[in-house]
Amino acid sequence: MNGDWDIVILQEQCAFAVLNEEAFCTSTQTFDEVIRKAGAQTALFMLWGYKDDPEITNQRVAAACTRISERLDLPVIPVGLAWDAVAHSRPELDLYLFDGMRANLHGRYLTANVFYAALFGESPEGLAYIPAPPGVKRVITAEEAHFLQRIAWETVQAYP
Known part of the structure; x- marks a missing residue:
């Protein structure tokens, strides 16, 4: 990986983030190592959940992204939580x-x-x-x- 980047944003498919959190964490960590070696910072794009799927909700996607960001010390762009705020208000x-x-x-x-x-x-x-x-x-x-x-x-x- 070469380039003059400040930040690289990683996005996982929301269902995968919820249903395969450990694999999501492993792949994020792998990418993060490459990104840091290139001199950039990694951030996670927290997606939103599905509208009518009780298993893939904004809150579950947010929880998975938050846990991974805490484990790997990565900033998060909390889009899913903003979607949740709109849905409630x-x-x-x-x-x-x-x-x-x-x-x-x-x-x-x-x-x-x-x-x-x-x-x-x-x-x-x-x-x-x-x-x-x-x-x-x-x-x-x-x-x-x-x-x-x-x-x-x-x-x-x-x-x-």
Whole structure:
């Protein structure tokens, strides 16, 4: 591995993170060793759980990522916890596509704001960009954007 990277972000498929945590930890540790040797830092992208699967929930994915980050001393980008915060405070604001697994526009926007907050250590509140791609049935309103930015910042600040 060669390159001039500051940080390398690792992402595991959320079901694998929950159902095969030890393998997730082993592979993360292997990658982390290579990343550190290259002079970069490893971070974990905490995914969200599935919408209607009681086994693969936001909380279970978060717990698995947190345990691994503590074992390996890695920072976490707590996207799944931000999704959980939205689900609890504004359940009508759906973040999922029709399949209940992938992110819709709102989910992608929240995810991007969590990344911004975690990587830059700054609140995304007040960022002007609100995506409005053509063909999207439900756009993000200014109020929703502010709400998602606030949730992203609060989640990053509260994460251990």
